[in-house]
Amino acid sequence: MDLGISGKIALVTGADSGIGWETARILLEEGASVILTDKDPEKLAIAAERIGHPNQVFFYPADITNIEELKKLHQKIAAKIGKIDIxxxxxxITGAQGLFHELDDEGWTTTLEVDLLGPVRLVNEFLPDLRAGGWGRLVFLASEDAVQPYDDELPYCCAKAGILALSKGLSRTYAREGLLVNSVSPAFIETPMTDAMMEKRSEELKVSKDEAIQSFLDQKRPYLELKRRGQTEEVAAVIAFLCSDKASFVNGSNYRVDAGSVATI
Structure with a gap:
């Protein structure tokens, strides 16, 4: 499918692996130039080499919670590539886990800093680019947890609920300028984040990783009807659509990619 984004410039955060990397790969295949960013310079370099397209892919490390690093990232992109369109x-991060009475203030603060305030700071830095030129796309990764909170992941759930509110609010403010804002809410995707969760679970239960995954699906995600972890490309395909000209009448929406894991309508 021609997504109509050839020649556009896209910035993808969390791009050294998982959903971010897969999204960058699809956008590149559709003709966009893509900037990968994440915290670890070595992992980022490996991710860029693995993705190929050396003339269209750029990579610069940055921490989205750090305002100064975001400013430097923006300056590098502006000087070497131009303004971003996407x-x-x-x-x-998964953040602090445990029942509410088991969590401390630091766990809450760290999770909200990365998963809510980080995106706020990122958008604040790059919003002028997205508003310029009459065409822009902004897509947030939220989660099923935003609308179906789990008792042992409340900081993450609250942060992702905040992302949905942020996305919807921004969509109302800037749509008439040509900037369309949407979110995507995956559930239990096969990524390094859920790998780490399942490895921890397998150790705690003294079972294999596959058994840990199956017991998690049975006990914690009973409405995830396909009974498997989703694949990054299944999420990235939806994100890429929302970044495209094909989604020119989609604004303020939240697309669930969750195999039915959210139990309500």
Whole structure:
């Protein structure tokens, strides 16, 4: 499918692996130039080499929670590539886990800093680019947890609920300027983040990783009807659509990619 983004410039955060990397790959295949960013310079370099397209892919490390690093990132992009047309905010962490009475203030603060305030700072820095020229796309990675909170992941759930509110609010403010804002809410995708969760679960339960995944699906995600982890390309395809000209009448929406995991309508 021709997404109509050939020649556009896209910035993808959290792009050294998982959904961010897969999204960058699809955008590149559709003819966009893509800037990968994440915190670890070595992992980022490996991700850029693995993705190919050396004339269209750029990579610069940055921490989305750090305002000064974001300013430097913006300056590098402006000087070497130009203004961005597309921003995909995929960076995030699982954050503090445990029941509410088991969590401390630091766990809450760290999770909200990365998963909510990081995206706020990122958008604040790059919003002038996205508003210029009459055409822009902004896509946030939210989560099923935003609308179906789990008792042992409340900081993450609250941060992702905030992302949905941020996305909807921005969509109302800037649509008439040509900037369309949407979010995508995956559930239990096969990424390094869920790998780490399942490895921890397998150790705690003293079972294999596959058994840990199956027990998690049975006990924690009973409405995820396909009974498997989703694949990054299944999420990235939806993100890429929302970044495209094909989504020219989609604004303020939240697309669930969750195999039915959210139990309500």
């Amino acid at each position: 921003l995909v905010q995929s960076a995030g």
